[in-house]
Structure formats: C-alpha cells, structure tokens
Amino acid sequence: MSLVNTDAADWIRNEIEKPASYTLPEMVARRAAGEDISENRADSDRRWDNLLTADDQLRQRMAFALSQIIVLSS
Secondary structure, eight states: OOSSOHHHHHHHHHHHHSOOOOSHHHHHHHHHTTOOOTTOHHHHHHHHHHHHHOSOHHHHHHHHHHHHHSOOOO
C-alpha cells in the first residue's frame, strides 16, 4: 500500500512542469516606452491578476505565501 496519493503527486508534478508566468517583461517594456511604473497601481493590479488567473497556480500561490513571510520594504 502506497502512502503517497498518486493523483496529488501527479498534479504537483504537472504544476511544476508548467512554464512560469512573469509580470517583469511587461513592466520592463512599459518602462522602456517611457511610462513611470514606480508605485503604479496598475502594476499592483496586474500582479494580482497574474496571481489569480495564471496557469501556474501552485507557483503563483507559493510565491504569494512566501512574500507574506519574507517581507521586504521598498
């Protein structure tokens, strides 16, 4: 009898293999276009949208959980 739930292990493996979804390339392009992105609410909204709708949900939610533990100031 296996102690590991194969459905859960398969799901985690599939999540890890998904490509990461990033917001940084969009922010770099916007800065290159001359837009001021410092303290921009749209960037914060974009990060939340990515957190909630990206295909790599395990990665996004783990990053959010860690950001709540390891707090850095700007």
